[in-house]
Amino acid sequence: xxxxxxxxxxxxxxxxxxxxxxxxxxxxxxxxxxxxxxxxxxxxxxxxxxxxxxxxxxxxxxxxxxxxxxxxxxxxxxxxxxxxxxxxxxxxxxxxxxxxxxxxxxxxxxxxxxxxxxxxxxxxxxxxxxxxxxxxxxxxxxxxxxxxxxxxx
Numbered sequence: 054x055x056x057x058x059x060x061x062x063x064x065x066x067x068x069x070x071x072x073x074x075x076x077x078x079x080x081x082x083x084x085x086x087x088x089x090x091x092x093x094x095x096x097x098x099x100x101x102x103x104x105x106x107x108x109x110x111x112x113x114x115x116x117x118x119x120x121x122x123x124x125x126x127x128x129x130x131x132x133x134x135x136x137x138x139x140x141x142x143x144x145x146x147x148x149x150x151x152x153x154x155x156x157x158x159x160x161x162x163x164x165x166x167x168x169x170x171x172x173x174x175x176x177x178x179x180x181x182x183x184x185x186x187x188x189x190x191x192x193x194x195x196x197x198x199x200x201x202x203x204x205x206x
Contacts, residue, residue: 084190091179091191098178102152102169102199105139109167110203128205129156132167151176159202166202173197 112135113128121127136154141147153170160166173179174195181189 088191091193094178095173095193095197098171098173099197099199101140102171102197103201105136106167106169106199106201108139109133109135109169110165110201111135113165113167114203114205116205128165132156132165136167136169151178157200161204163204164202165205166200168198168200170199171197 109132113132116124116127116131118124133154136152137148140149140152149171151172153172155168155170157166157168172195173193179191179193181191183189
């Protein structure tokens with residue numbers, strides 16, 4: 054008993070339907086996986102710069118007020134070194150070009166603040182696609198910011 058011509062045509066039509074279903078479902082599944090990876094990595098980067106800012110304040114608080122070259126410059130140098138050690142492998146690698154360190158004026162004269170920024174657009178961390186009527190996909194901030202403030206004496 055052989056396969057009839059109708060059965061062969063049904064199978065071929067079924068294969069075509071499967072390809073069309075895949076063409077509709079694959080972009081959605083790919084988008085979900087890509088968004089999960091992208092946002093997971095952005096969350097990891099945010100936690101890492103938060104940790105770096107905290108480590109900078111911890112190191113700066115331990116600086117003696119009799120540092121040669123000025124107390125403020127000693128605080129800043131110690132904080133920068135702590136950030137370098139926590140972001141890179143204990144200072145072995147150079148700081149990434151997307152990382153920015155600044156020391157804004159603290160709210161209290163007896164405090165010290167550090168702000169760590171990480172640019173997600175220059176150099177781009179993840180490629181973005183611009184879709185009509187939607188905009189940039191995936192939508193994430195242009196930069197991540199972490200600020201820490203510590204009391205000094």
